[in-house]
Amino acid sequence: MKLREIAHSRTGDKGNTSNISVIAYDEKHYPLLLAHVTSARVKAHFAGVVEGDVVRYELPNISALNFVMSQALGGGVTRSLALDAHGKSLSSALLDLEIEDRFDP
Amino acid sequence: MRTIRIGSGAGYSGDRIEPAVELAEKGDIQYLVFECLGERTVALAQQARMKDPESGYDPLLEERIRAVLPLCAARDIKIVTNMGAANPVAAARKTAEIAGSLGLSSLKIAAVVGDDVLDACKERDLPIMEFEGTIRQLGNRLLSANAYLGAEPIAQALTCGADVVITGRASDPALFLAPMIHAFGWAMDDWNLLGQGTLAGHLLECAGQITGGYFADPGFKDIPDLARLGFPIGEVGEDGSLVITKVTGSGGAVTAQTCKEQLLYEVHDPTRYLQPDVTADFSQVKVEEIGEDRVRISGGGGSPRTGTLKVSVGYVDSFIGEGQISYAGRGAVARGKLALEIVRERLKLTGIAASELRFELIGVDSLHGAHVSVHANEPYEVRVRVAGRTENRREAVRIGNEVETLYTNGPAAGGGAFKSARDVVAVASVLLPRELARPQVQFVGGEQR
Numbered sequence: 001m002k003l004r005e006i007a008h009s010r011t012g013d014k015g016n017t018s019n020i021s022v023i024a025y026d027e028k029h030y031p032l033l034l035a036h037v038t039s040a041r042v043k044a045h046f047a048g049v050v051e052g053d054v055v056r057y058e059l060p061n062i063s064a065l066n067f068v069m070s071q072a073l074g075g076g077v078t079r080s081l082a083l084d085a086h087g088k089s090l091s092s093a094l095l096d097l098e099i100e101d102r103f104d105p
Numbered sequence: 106m107r108t109i110r111i112g113s114g115a116g117y118s119g120d121r122i123e124p125a126v127e128l129a130e131k132g133d134i135q136y137l138v139f140e141c142l143g144e145r146t147v148a149l150a151q152q153a154r155m156k157d158p159e160s161g162y163d164p165l166l167e168e169r170i171r172a173v174l175p176l177c178a179a180r181d182i183k184i185v186t187n188m189g190a191a192n193p194v195a196a197a198r199k200t201a202e203i204a205g206s207l208g209l210s211s212l213k214i215a216a217v218v219g220d221d222v223l224d225a226c227k228e229r230d231l232p233i234m235e236f237e238g239t240i241r242q243l244g245n246r247l248l249s250a251n252a253y254l255g256a257e258p259i260a261q262a263l264t265c266g267a268d269v270v271i272t273g274r275a276s277d278p279a280l281f282l283a284p285m286i287h288a289f290g291w292a293m294d295d296w297n298l299l300g301q302g303t304l305a306g307h308l309l310e311c312a313g314q315i316t317g318g319y320f321a322d323p324g325f326k327d328i329p330d331l332a333r334l335g336f337p338i339g340e341v342g343e344d345g346s347l348v349i350t351k352v353t354g355s356g357g358a359v360t361a362q363t364c365k366e367q368l369l370y371e372v373h374d375p376t377r378y379l380q381p382d383v384t385a386d387f388s389q390v391k392v393e394e395i396g397e398d399r400v401r402i403s404g405g406g407g408s409p410r411t412g413t414l415k416v417s418v419g420y421v422d423s424f425i426g427e428g429q430i431s432y433a434g435r436g437a438v439a440r441g442k443l444a445l446e447i448v449r450e451r452l453k454l455t456g457i458a459a460s461e462l463r464f465e466l467i468g469v470d471s472l473h474g475a476h477v478s479v480h481a482n483e484p485y486e487v488r489v490r491v492a493g494r495t496e497n498r499r500e501a502v503r504i505g506n507e508v509e510t511l512y513t514n515g516p517a518a519g520g521g522a523f524k525s526a527r528d529v530v531a532v533a534s535v536l537l538p539r540e541l542a543r544p545q546v547q548f549v550g551g552e553q554r
Contacts, residue, residue: 013371015534021366057375078144083467
């Protein structure tokens with residue numbers, strides 16, 4: 001299944017850094033997020049967009065992950081050549097991630 | 106327990122105006138905050154001020170203030186805003202003039218000054234955080250340096266009786282934290298309260314983004330009546346307790362989902378959200394729906410503030426030239442790709458000096474590039490887009506021209522060409538020792554406190 005079926009997401013921007021939240025609709029799916037939505041997968045998914053590191057922060061109280069992606073906004077919102085200089089649309093791309101719908105610890 | 110209700114009247118400089126009127130009229134609020142100052146806006150406003158000393162504040166200030174001031178005066182609602190941009194004193198004078206014209210000349214209007222730290226930054230030749238280099242190395246490209254001030258001077262203005270407080274660069278959450286400090290007398294080293302208050306400010310500062318804006322996704326996340334989106338109200342108790350809500354009957358929705366999305370918006374490490382007043386900790390926050398359009402947010406904390414203030418440095422970065430043209434019907438993508446190849450070759454042949462170029466098809470791969478978009482279906486129509494960074498306007502203009510000439514020299518049936526060339530004022534950051542920024546409150550009329 002697609003990540004979109006179990007989680008919602010929002011992108012924020014600061015300079016050349018983008019952050020994307022991934023929030024489980026239902027807390028029972030949080031372990032699936034933890035297992036399948038890793039920094040490495042996010043970095044690979046955004047090949048060609050994110051040039052720096054991807055760091056993942058975990059927020060179990062709200063069943064959410066926060067991905068902080070450096071060198072991700074074409075040199076920074078205020079100077080980027082990109083049509084979507086803020087990277088507002090990146091969350092939609094991440095929700096297209098394929099997730100295995102079972103959890104093998 | 107004492108509680109205040111703070112309305113968020115704007116989430117950015119161009120935001121809708123009626124939701125703030127609705128808040129003032131029906132929101133039962135005591136404070137109305139307008140956050141209108143984007144990252145580079147101060148630099149652009151500084152350029153305007155250099156041309157005209159009475160300008161340099163938000164161009165929509167008059168319209169916004171006129172729309173809400175009579176309502177706010179009648180209900181004793183205090184207004185806090187960063188619409189002062191590069192010239193808070195002129196903005197305050199303008200506001201006083203508007204108040205006078207509305208028969209409200211008894212209102213006290215204050216400006217917070219001291220965020221302009223250009224001289225202090227130059228003196229220390231501070232290093233730039235985003236790239237190799239220092240302030241002085243920007244030379245005559247340097248336009249402005251403004252420190253993100255905290256809540257203290259704003260709270261002080263309120264305590265001195267200000268009805269309207271106008272700042273330049275200030276931290277966005279601080280615009281909301283200040284009324285809490287003023288109303289409840291919170292100590293400036295009670296890190297947990299300041300952290301929870303910062304959390305409230307952070308959730309409210311983008312206005313409609315917590316009431317259903319930037320959220321709807323039909324079939325997955327449906328939001329009613331976005332055309333009449335209501336802006337949020339924060340109900341804050343003196344112990345820092347917080348409920349996010351909105352005016353009954355307004356459009357949009359306040360749900361656990363909208364609050365969670367906004368909680369993490371523009372946040373990096375949730376345990377260390379750096380602010381001028383506190384290092385806030387959002388990592389333990391809990392979100393709980395307690396009624397229709399009522400969400401309780403708890404668990405914000407904090408630790409001591411750092412010794413530095415973030416300073417936003419505006420500078421002339423480069424020029425961007427751009428051209429677009431559309432193709433449709435069968436073979437649209439193939440013709441669009443051919444068009445891109447032609448422009449790529451033309452830019453080489455004519456020797457255009459661009460340090461960075463983008464070639465893309467809007468409708469196919471313009472937002473996320475070829476790798477992310479690889480499985481996209483073929484659309485009915487595409488729009489070619491070429492953009493490049495240059496050192497001067499003349500070179501930037503040539504990029505758009507090479508797209509426009511596709512009309513008569515490119516693939517079949519290209520239409521709707523557009524071109525532009527613009528200079529880029531960008532922002533970077535430096536960290537300034539906090540004691541070098543000296544904020545002051547100035548009531549219009551010149552009284553300093």
